[in-house]
Amino acid sequence: MDLKNLLQQKRPRIVKKWCDVILSTYPEQSQKFLRKQKDTIANPVGCTISQGIESIYDELLNESESDKISLFLDNIVRVRAVQDFSPSQAVSFIFGLKDVIREVLEDEVRQGEISEELVAFESKIDGLALRCFDIYNQCRQKIFEIRVNEVRNESSRLLKMAGLVYEIPETGSDLEDEKVNNG
Amino acid sequence: MADIPKGDIPESWKTKPPPAWKLTPPEDIVKDVDHRRYTLGLEKGWMRELPVDIKRGMHCYAALPKNLQAVNMPNPRDWSVMDDDWKLPRDWKEIVLEGFKERLGKFRSFKLFMDICVRCGACADKCHYFIGSGDPKNMPVLRAELLRSVYRRYFTTAGKVLGPIAGARDLTEDILKEWWYYLYQCSECRRCSVFCPYGIDTAEITMMGRELTNLLGLNIDWIAGPVANCNRTGNHMGIMPHAFTEMIDFFLDEIEDITGVRIQPTFNRKGAEILFVTPSGDIFGDPGTYTAMGYLILFEALGLDYTWSTYASEGGNFGLFTSNEIMKKLNAKMYAEAKRLGVKWILGGECGHMWRVINQYMGTMNLDLAEGSKMEEPVNPLTGTKFENAKSTKMVHITEFTADLMRHGKLKLDPSRNDHLTVTFHDSCNTARGMGIFEEPRYVIKSVCNNFYEMPASSIREQTFCCGGGSGLNAGEDMELRMRGGLPRANAVKYVHEKYGVNRLACICAIDRAVLPNLMEYFVPEVDVTGVHELVANAIMLEGEKKKTVDLRGEPLPGREESE
Numbered sequence: 001m002d003l004k005n006l007l008q009q010k011r012p013r014i015v016k017k018w019c020d021v022i023l024s025t026y027p028e029q030s031q032k033f034l035r036k037q038k039d040t041i042a043n044p045v046g047c048t049i050s051q052g053i054e055s056i057y058d059e060l061l062n063e064s065e066s067d068k069i070s071l072f073l074d075n076i077v078r079v080r081a082v083q084d085f086s087p088s089q090a091v092s093f094i095f096g097l098k099d100v101i102r103e104v105l106e107d108e109v110r111q112g113e114i115s116e117e118l119v120a121f122e123s124k125i126d127g128l129a130l131r132c133f134d135i136y137n138q139c140r141q142k143i144f145e146i147r148v149n150e151v152r153n154e155s156s157r158l159l160k161m162a163g164l165v166y167e168i169p170e171t172g173s174d175l176e177d178e179k180v181n182n183g
Numbered sequence: 184m185a186d187i188p189k190g191d192i193p194e195s196w197k198t199k200p201p202p203a204w205k206l207t208p209p210e211d212i213v214k215d216v217d218h219r220r221y222t223l224g225l226e227k228g229w230m231r232e233l234p235v236d237i238k239r240g241m242h243c244y245a246a247l248p249k250n251l252q253a254v255n256m257p258n259p260r261d262w263s264v265m266d267d268d269w270k271l272p273r274d275w276k277e278i279v280l281e282g283f284k285e286r287l288g289k290f291r292s293f294k295l296f297m298d299i300c301v302r303c304g305a306c307a308d309k310c311h312y313f314i315g316s317g318d319p320k321n322m323p324v325l326r327a328e329l330l331r332s333v334y335r336r337y338f339t340t341a342g343k344v345l346g347p348i349a350g351a352r353d354l355t356e357d358i359l360k361e362w363w364y365y366l367y368q369c370s371e372c373r374r375c376s377v378f379c380p381y382g383i384d385t386a387e388i389t390m391m392g393r394e395l396t397n398l399l400g401l402n403i404d405w406i407a408g409p410v411a412n413c414n415r416t417g418n419h420m421g422i423m424p425h426a427f428t429e430m431i432d433f434f435l436d437e438i439e440d441i442t443g444v445r446i447q448p449t450f451n452r453k454g455a456e457i458l459f460v461t462p463s464g465d466i467f468g469d470p471g472t473y474t475a476m477g478y479l480i481l482f483e484a485l486g487l488d489y490t491w492s493t494y495a496s497e498g499g500n501f502g503l504f505t506s507n508e509i510m511k512k513l514n515a516k517m518y519a520e521a522k523r524l525g526v527k528w529i530l531g532g533e534c535g536h537m538w539r540v541i542n543q544y545m546g547t548m549n550l551d552l553a554e555g556s557k558m559e560e561p562v563n564p565l566t567g568t569k570f571e572n573a574k575s576t577k578m579v580h581i582t583e584f585t586a587d588l589m590r591h592g593k594l595k596l597d598p599s600r601n602d603h604l605t606v607t608f609h610d611s612c613n614t615a616r617g618m619g620i621f622e623e624p625r626y627v628i629k630s631v632c633n634n635f636y637e638m639p640a641s642s643i644r645e646q647t648f649c650c651g652g653g654s655g656l657n658a659g660e661d662m663e664l665r666m667r668g669g670l671p672r673a674n675a676v677k678y679v680h681e682k683y684g685v686n687r688l689a690c691i692c693a694i695d696r697a698v699l700p701n702l703m704e705y706f707v708p709e710v711d712v713t714g715v716h717e718l719v720a721n722a723i724m725l726e727g728e729k730k731k732t733v734d735l736r737g738e739p740l741p742g743r744e745e746s747e
Contacts, residue, residue, distance in 0.1 A: 026317040027317060027318060027319050029229070029319035029322075030313070030317040030318070030319050033307070033308045034317060037308065039641070040674070040678070041639045041641050041642050041671070041674065041675055041678070042308070042314070042641060043308075043314065044314065044315070044670055044671055044674035045314065045315065045317060045670070048674075078705070078706065079315075079670065082240075082315075082663045082666040082667050082670075082705075083315075083316055083317065083663075083667060084238070084316065084317075084318065139705075142704070142705055143662050143663070143666070143705070146662065146701045146704055146705060147659045147660075147662055150659050150701060151659060153468065153469060154467075154468065
């Protein structure tokens, strides 16, 4: 059996184990809630992760051309980027899949039938990790942007009102008689 | 062992060697994520996890001494949360325990809430900060247990004798810091209290805890600053009366540009029938400013006999997050001004915690100030409706007022002017759980918008999720905390955005209008935030108005664009 079929056959076990590994990055007392509560409104973190990795796994297997996988990665990384994790901890969840697959397919790997395919598949996973890194960076960048804009918005109206800044009107030129020569 | 740069070693590794960084077996991938602390002792579970690891992005900056001095709060000094030394008074422990004792005696609810929790866990997974972070100390039961453990140690026999075995802890500086960290990670939204079979209101425990921190000068500046400003100038931002009127003038210009109608409101006018009070956030911060324009347009359409006040220029009251004494002091201006101006009643704008104070505390705190005034049971001058619910406080919520007008057909409305919007409604914690305002804002929105969709039932009405920045936590420096806390709300908005194409999140709280836009920008950037009265004003057909081509934000109305 080739790797793709094996991965499809063992999908439930692999996905569950992968999910377990990711959820175990959260404090012990919270894991039960994150695992058990299946309502997406009541448990957005647990559900984003469990549903997200299923989709990521399927996209990986289907080798689809669409960029849906980035969306699923984004959903997970966006949450972890504001949680109690260092940058590497926030994105390391993706590597968990490699180890879970090697564990679940231990016998097949030992027989050496799929090792070449597996290496190729693993490098796809590495590629996802790099994408996660990009997304994580975008998320943090967004947080900083939001902070800066918040400060700017707080004061801009007041400055205008206090006459401390002049706002250039939308129409009209300040240079009535002059011709600007850029040449 | 992998090379780990020196500066990056997490605090948690210092008491045990760092694990090696390797990829197999799978469990190892998460080994370096260690949320626990290791100490010896009889304590079990969460009690061992000290000292608390205070993280950047998760706390607000310390109160500036001048802001504490302005209202005679104790221990004003320069200090930083990230410093080891918080410059506490030498007898800080006695102060806290004495304050604890005083409050147990003064507030029956506090004493009950300390005693009656059976740790059933019904509240555990209901806090938005817990849901978003997974930090167990954000479970309401555990957050309260931080205080209860100290209560047991000093105020119960079992705790005094058995100590940790009875769940009791000595009050230490580490525990004080742990209190502080988590008391300022509770937005007093009261969602947990909805699920408590005993009716324990964890928000009140947080309030008491914060009062204790204030005895030591441990307020955050995002609360202490507005308190000091409010005390001096009447509003959070420290806006002077002339600037307040100039800002409204600025709105009048904008309204004239859009509608062609020049509105002329009055300020501090004696003899007006109604005094209008709203949070200053709506005067000085987008998108609240559009809501403020909405009020102006609504009152103009009605020809209402009302006045603004440049003294009672703030509905919000950060005293609620400081101490009951400060809350009372800051609230006093409302009745004082109503009496001075001789109005019959007060109309209040869209705000959250302002209404918690008005609805739950103002009557008993300050009603004596209204003695000898002309205030009476509020009656809508256009419909004759008596607001019996406001008989004691003499203050009516604007959505009750507007819903009543709409019910009686007193407004000429064109809801199609909001057709470019697909709206959902976020119940603000304080108006929802604090006073049961559920139907009025929905009735108002449905009267002025053709496209309205509810978020899932477990995230609205009495079960609504906090915006993540309530109770004075809407500072900039705690942005991670805000994003974690806002995640459940954002998640529900995302759901209706994806399902129904919702692009506008309506709310009736000025803090929501400050906090939710950032939350949306991070999690659901396609959705903007609006006050309900912005939507109302978009739909109102003012007498003498020109053909409207844009909404209050200057955004073109589809199908009505100006012909070139």
